[in-house]
Amino acid sequence: MRYRHRKFGNAKGIRVAAAAVTLAAAGVLTVTFVSSGGKGTAEAATSLQQYVPIEQVTPNVRRPRVTPGGSAGRFTVDCGTNGNGKFSPDNPVAQPGIRNGAEHVHDFVGNLAITATSSDADLDASGTTCRNGDKSSYFWPVVRIDRSVRDGGAVQRALAGTSPTVACPAVRDRLPAIPAAAKAAVDRQLAELDRLEVAAGRRVLASRGVNVDLNRTVLQSLQDRRAAVLAGIGDTIRAAGGRRPAGMISLADCDVSYDGIHAALHSSHAPAGTVTTATVRCPGVRDKLPGVPKQALDEVDRNLADLDRQIAEANQRLVTSRGQGGAAFVDNAILGPLKAKRTAVLERIAIAIGRVAARPAGLERLAGCALSPTGGPASPAPSSSALPEPRGRNLELPNNTGGIVRPAKVLIEYRGNAAGKVVPMPKFLRALTGDAKPTSRGPANARAAWTCSGFGDRLTDRYPICPAGRRVQRVHDFPGCWDGKNVDSANHRSHVAFADRVTGACPAGFVAIPQLRITISYEIPRDVQLKGQYALDSFPEENHNPFSDHDDFVNVNAARTMQRIATCLNKGRNCT
Template identity: 35%
Template sequence: MGRNTRKRRTPLATKIVAGAAALAVGGGGLVWANFYASAHEEHSGHNRTRSAAAQVATIDCPDVGQEIRDVPDRARGEVDGELATMDSQITDAYQRLATTRRAQAGDAQFVQNAILGPLKDRRKAIIDRIQLEINRAGGKADDNLDQLAECQGRPADQMQNGDGQMDDGQNQGGNGGDNGNGVAGPVADDFVDINDVQPNSRDSRNGLAANGDGGSTGTFTTDCGVNENNVFNSDNLIAAPGVDNGAHHTHDYVGNQDNDAFSSDEDLANADTSCQNQGDRSTYYWPVLRLQDGTQEFDANDQGGGAEGNIGKILKPAEARIQFVGSRQGDVVAMPKFLRIITGDAKSFTNGDANANTSWSCSGFEDRQVTDKYPLCPEGSQVLRTTNFQSCWDGQNIDSANHRDHMAFVQEDGSCPNGFQAIPQLQIRLAYDIPTPTVENGQVQNPYAVDSFPEQLHKPITDHNDFINVMDENLMNKVVDCINRGEDCQ
């Protein structure tokens, strides 16, 4: 497989961490040190359990980007760049956490003194710069952002609840061990037999289907393929424009073929598209799924790929269904060109599930949806990833400082919150042919996993999806007309 290299600066180099206790799977890719290494240095089963439970599995940092509101337009590029630097700091700190297990076992204060303390100081310096940039541009920076500088170490036996707080409880960090591949996740607890999922039990606060029997009942389907052109990169044009490797994980792209961090709106408007309807130059992208089978992909030694724990064979969807639907409460209005929507949260494991919008299932079991588990599907059934995007727009902005406030989900009755108006709802359904992993004795063999920020441990709840509208005016008008007239178009 290849990757999108237009305007790529230089080949991405593998980061070498001094003293890294890392191994290579099949000779390719950085593999994180075993989180439970110190546990195995103990002799009794009791000591092994106690040591493993006490060990810090990952780093939990407040998401500064989600708390920023008043950022003048002329400061947004600088602020997004600073936030991307913060992400890199967390990645670096996590890398140090994962490669200093022996030192941690010998010094109870090592993580705090050598990793979390310096990380807080670096984050504080960036927060200060963000506040300065906002104020210089005529905004009013939140004086309380400094409170978000400190990060915590999360022990392996703690999990996140919906309020973003950690609770003692089921082992969310892992069952001990690394499934033999060295990387931190997924683990056995991240999988569930689809037959064990209760029908219609998914929490649907987010991701509600906007359409129904009333209102605007039409649909518009756009066929953009399944990334046959092998357009991949680890950028994020929406959240980290102008920043190489802003996502720290690899994305699949369909539709617009000019997608990297340095693409301007003009670049997008003039680009080729993989969509059959050439009036749709929109960009649709999501983190790739990988089968952790030892395959060395094109990015096995790159940042965003194997160098940051995203290893194995990239799995393309067998089908990518991209559809726009209407509103249960009435007509929809046209999306503005270059509208940006992020749905789901790539940091849900540490942020909590307030912005999570994950829906995993199996074909033939679509009434059984899960947000925080990967499904184990029976033979002949495909793994499904389904995303219903926010479909209420503030009527003014194509983006917002935290990339969320200009959009909202429909309410339970299908209406938009006050001040928002209904636009066509984007629904993406990805179907994959994946050999079902085997879970035995608390370990999962040949797991599949979504690419993630390293510290998010490949948790299924971190799945997310991104969209930039680059339909021409005629096509967008057709989409709106089809939906409002109750027709099914493509």
């Protein structure tokens, strides 16, 4: 496993011995591995070198002193602990438009409808698990307990022989109605996006294993060029009288995928259902439409938004009705009515265009939708916009195995700024903290996040072993500074920034906003901790790297609520 700057021996005897010596010397435990477990190896799923008794971590958390002009308040939100079981391999912030883009499972709280393809309007219309009506989405990778013994070195061996691929967000079905006068030009720009993705894919495909420098070079060049083309698409549509596409900058960033590693790991799994909440997948409509006459643009756009809203409502219903009815419940109560509603909207689109131009034929064939995932073995993705879905013995992608641990508590806090007052964060702001891919994209954005309850003065980038009676915790601090203009950026990071660790001041050009902190607590049996049997879901190349922990957020608080949060913080109060 690649883990920050540490280097582990490849031989299982070296790894086991080193772990035993390290922990025994601390007077904590003596390690005895039981071999076999069906794999004929005594190597655990995760190396014990990835675990550390929290008492051995030096206190390292420094809190800036609040100045007289600072904001010392605290606003807490109760969004539950994912009691609805909204699990998804989507990452709507870091991989918008890429279905199953995370290649691991996330816990979601707050917004009930969110998927990788949700629009801002869909999010705003959603229900929520938050008691105060906050429709924001908060999500993080699940933690699992896996008591089996398996060959952890298999991941490194498989990774060394795997060529990465490039996966980019889908753009065609995220656009508004394209004016007829702009259709040919937009088609050429979309084709250029395809060409750029293929060219980047060829560059990384020639490599084997992880090459951080190559990945960074290829992805940065691709991001810059995609951003320029996406901006051009918006200009082209707007110049022809159409509505400028929203959120195009969110689709600029692509990623490298090492999904091919799965074929070399666990080739078969026992049949099972899926732990992830099923989502509705419908045929794309926007990319099937001809150029739309100028007179029909507004009407077609309204109907396209209706189609989005219908899918979002169906996805929310899948979460809130989970476990209800018999085998035909979803077909009769969700998919059937959805098809009827989509049929009516598609007919309205055809009529709107047909009034002033040739009526588009065959739109009715796009009405039917299905569920994804549907069960059964994972299959290769037909395109980069849909990576393989979770499956397997324990209902996950290969190598992310074991039962999911539900959080015992999730504490969501908005906090003030030590150096000054905060302004309300803008609605639909996207933010993330940590980095899911420190191995393949470099560790610059990764953050230590692990600790134990009662040890808030220290964070570690290893899995903590906690004293008896203490909970394992993940503490995710989000950036508390904003550029004052953008709700997202090409890399999903540069529109926000972290305050200075010593003074709390924001960088030049940034203003302080309520700083989000999410603390997730788990009741994990102590013997599981001591044996290194709990771990984070991760991308395949990270192999459960604790340093790949991360958290994502979309602000869907009402403007009045966010103003109330800012006022609370600025007045130094504790509010809910």
